[in-house]
Amino acid sequence: MTVFRDRFTGNDKAMLDRLARRHRLEPVEALPWIAAVTAGFVFSDYLALLAQILATIVFALSVDLVLGYAGIVTLGHAAFFGAGAYTAGLLAANGWGEPLSGLLAAAIAAGAIGLVSGAVILRTSGLTLLMQTLMVAAMLYELANKAHRFTGGADGLQGMQVWPIFGLFRFDMFGRTAFLYCLVVLFLCWLIVRMVVQSAFGRSLTGIRENALRMHAIGAPVSRRKLIVYTLSAALSGVAGALIAQTTQFVDLGVLSLERSGAILIMLIIGGVGQLYGAFIGVPLYMIAQDRFATVDPVNWYFWIGLFMVLLVIFVRGGVLGAIARMRGRIGARK
């Protein structure tokens, strides 16, 4: 293998060196975190909403992992989000309100459901797969609905008691703890997702997305790789669900609904799919727009969201990140 080392000189070597470095952290990647912390200070009256946004970004990141990188289309990721939310919720409602172990339990439960359902449904692709992801979420929804003795059914899960983090930081009514908690968990999840998508494994996922037939022909265990990333994504979705459950101290059937599966896709598409940072742009845009529309026009706010969506799809194809890339391309071409 080392025979190729130092074989290249001059421009070739410089290009390959650049290529080998392309996944190092860049200054611009600090931007989302600076924005998040700044928002926490500036909009300190909205910390509860900001916490929800941060948790939802975790959810969108997990969807980007399967949809944007591995090309697995899904309309059922609420199944894992909801499984995580109910796991954390049921623990906290039944005498175990320790948040960090709640997160872990949620990740394991959601990941396990991802592993088992993925092993069955990932044999298919395209529309068939889409329908099957939908069915998994629908089945869990009905299960949670029927098990109202435990889950409270349509009334929602009552009586969650979430303990302070490390026994020190109580979840306060201003959402300060919730905000910081979600920020730290999002940061850790982002580190994991970033590591995965920029690894050789991540590259092989994009290979599967681009051409599964060829991945088979170069000897890649395609099904196993898809199942691994699906399970990882499910676990992260579970963490997102648990974050929302613990910070709002409430879980209802909405966490498992088709609307949630659909909305997260929309948020991701707004930001840009398969580019890691689409989640950081699409989720705040959607959720802030939703919050504003609901305040300004409580009757027709869904209409405004719809109009906003239509305009985005027409004028900002490839999401905000796609638009930025196009603009940079245009400026670059002019130079």
Next chain:
Amino acid sequence: MNRAIETVRLCRNFGGIIVADAIDFRMDPGARHALIGPNGAGKTSFINLVSGALQPSSGGIRLGGEDITALSQAQRVKRGLVRTFQINALFRRLSVLDNVTLAIAERHGFAADFIRSCGRHRAAIDESYATLEQLGLAQDALKPVTDLDYGRQRMIEIAIALGLKPKVLLLDEPAAGVSTGDVGSIIKVIERLPETIAVLLIEHDMDLVFRIARRITVLVGGRVLIEGTPELIARDPQVRRVYLGERRRP
């Protein structure tokens, strides 16, 4: 000596349609063997069977003496049995270099490494670039596949296969859809393949076949019609009748 590839009474049918009818085929290490035949003769099906994309209805396949009939496609690739595609099967939105690096990553066995950034596998990147250089594709290394014309995309098909260091290379119509001008460069690439690789070539372009092949098998209706040297095949009246075409008699 063990054959590079040997099939024993290989059969496959789809319901009533027989695409492989007791095919006995063998190829030695370093061979340059062409498989020709009219459309629908079962040439691509044969490649699918040998590469493991299709399971045979009956019969067996041996690679270097080892029975690989029950092995998956991936396991066969690991043993050095590699194919290309008649219709480009490339990672279209990835760069040319990444296309080849993916294959090299699988061969080196680090493709499931999810911890280290892929830039850390520098040896693979360098090897990928060297492979492109060898095929005259180096100047396009960083371009996405879609930016290249079809002729050069056909070369990436071969570049990916070479990244897997094949012992047996199955080329499914490497010149399909390529303009006459570009066929020359594809012939050059195939001619320059290392002698250690056994090459099975499916092709309709007879110039290419007779330039490369040292043995030819003619397949008709899923059956081996005849096998022999190019001279023998070119002279054979039966082959002329079903495939190569006859000069019209007055």
